Amino acid sequence: MQNTQLILQLKKCGKMLYQNREQEAYDAINNILQDINRELQLVEECGQTKIRDMVLWAMQELITCYKLKDNLGLADLLYYAIPELVQLCDNMECV
Secondary structure (H helix, E strand, O other): OHHHHHHHHHHHHHHHHHOOOHHHHHHHHHHHHHHHHHHHHHHHHOOOHHHHHHHHHHHHHHHHHHHHOOHHHHHHHHHHHHHHHHHHHHHOOOO
16 A cells, blocks of 8 residues: 555654654655645545645644754654554545
8 A cells, every 4th residue: 555655654754853864854755745745635635624634734734843943843743643644544435
């Protein structure tokens, strides 16, 4: 499953930040953002507005932490919050 791969990438990137491997993580974040954006498009196509709003919030938080170089905030989002949302997207049903 593609979402399983995305979850592994998210957790790996979060772990890099926890280990102070900032440059590697920031390089990986650029690719991850594209994958999350694709996931968001699928959510919108299915009409799941609550899930969409949660994903949008996580993306806004991710971008804010990225701009502020808040590595711990990024790590928490990438390792915990966003993988849970991706899993939720994986389990959603289109209406």
